[in-house]
Amino acid sequence: MSYPGLVAETVKFKAHNGDEGEAYYARPSGAGKFPGVVLIHHMPGWDEWITEAVRKLAHHGFATIAPHLYFREGPGSPDDVGARVRAAGGVSDEQVVGDSRASAAYLRAQPHASGKVGVIGFCSGGRHAFLVACKAPGEFDALVDCWGGNVVVDDPKALNAKRPVAPIDLADSIKCPILGIFGNDDENPNKDQVNRTEAVLKKLGKDYSFHRYDGAGHAFFNASRVAYRAEQAADGWAKTFAFFHKHLG
């Protein structure tokens, strides 16, 4: 079922540490109780494609919020703000988890919320989504990891004070079902890392489904980039919507 009529806007929410955060929020305009999705943006930042992805999920019936994880480095254009964050070594896992949990709380507080909330992330956001499901297992009902890099950590330089733990080492905490979407030509995560992630989830007895696409690399959902792969992206989105409908309603 699709919902062509949408309400989409930037909103304020009480973020990690009590900070006043900024987020992009879209929901179907019709009456009804809608499941929610927290969408965690990719490493380039809270940009135009992220707002498109939020509206796409709303079109398919999910009240979706994308917190601006870099708002503390604003104001400015997404690329400039993202460059500042990169120069500062990125955002801390603790802060991202806090902002994501606060976003889920925002969704559940809305009058049209069903109470079910999933989380999806792209690129670094895929890793963040995985981490959020580990750190707040009772607060998310479904997880979609789209090509999250460094869930498995092979490069010691990827671990530091801001990102002290490889998310895979926390995977036993995950309680919700997991959908993983990956491109076989991706370098981060590469095929071996995806296989090792799957092996851990299988060993732990998690409810997961991984989908790997030939002819696709990183960020292949993004129609404005050369990485876009129309056929694989359409299938990946369809699997995402079906997964969220199954587990969120």
Add this chain to the structure above:
Amino acid sequence: MCSYIIEKAKLVGTAKGPNGPWMKVDTANVYYDHPYEAQLDHALCVDFVCEAAGGRERVAIEISRESVLELMEKIKAALASGDASHTSAAACSLNGSQADVAALF
């Protein structure tokens, strides 16, 4: 890549964007990753910033790997030819005779 790993180079100089004023720069943040704007899968990205002024403004480039290699060669060539001509000029102005100087005009 999609990592936060960057290389930092200390600089002395200025940089300018198309519509902005010249700004002092003291640092280049260098990384090879997915670019923001360039239609390339990966790009060498350089953000020229002034950390002494807070580092909030930047002049940025995103260029292909092949472009980087050519640019590096051209930079080396420009430095070599510049050094050669400057050395020649210095020798003339500092050590040359009056006749040498007169011969320049």
